[in-house]
Amino acid sequence: MFSQGQLLFAGGFVIAFIIIMIFSYRKDLRLHRKYYKGSLFILAGFIVFVGLLFVLKKYLHP
Numbered sequence: 001m002f003s004q005g006q007l008l009f010a011g012g013f014v015i016a017f018i019i020i021m022i023f024s025y026r027k028d029l030r031l032h033r034k035y036y037k038g039s040l041f042i043l044a045g046f047i048v049f050v051g052l053l054f055v056l057k058k059y060l061h062p
Contacts, residue, residue, distance in 0.1 A: 002010075025032075
């Protein structure tokens with residue numbers, strides 16, 4: 001489906017993208033702690049809400 005060159009390029013791109021994202025995140029870590037304090041609770045609430053929707057769908061839908 002894909003040629004060897006395309007797969008090599010995609011693999012290199014993914015690895016480079018992940019490395020750049022890690023460096024960018026580490027560079028901005030101090031700002032993230034300052035401005036996004038408490039966002040973990042929002043993420044946890046969202047995950048609980050989506051989980052609750054799945055549970056309700058499973059038990060209320062025949």
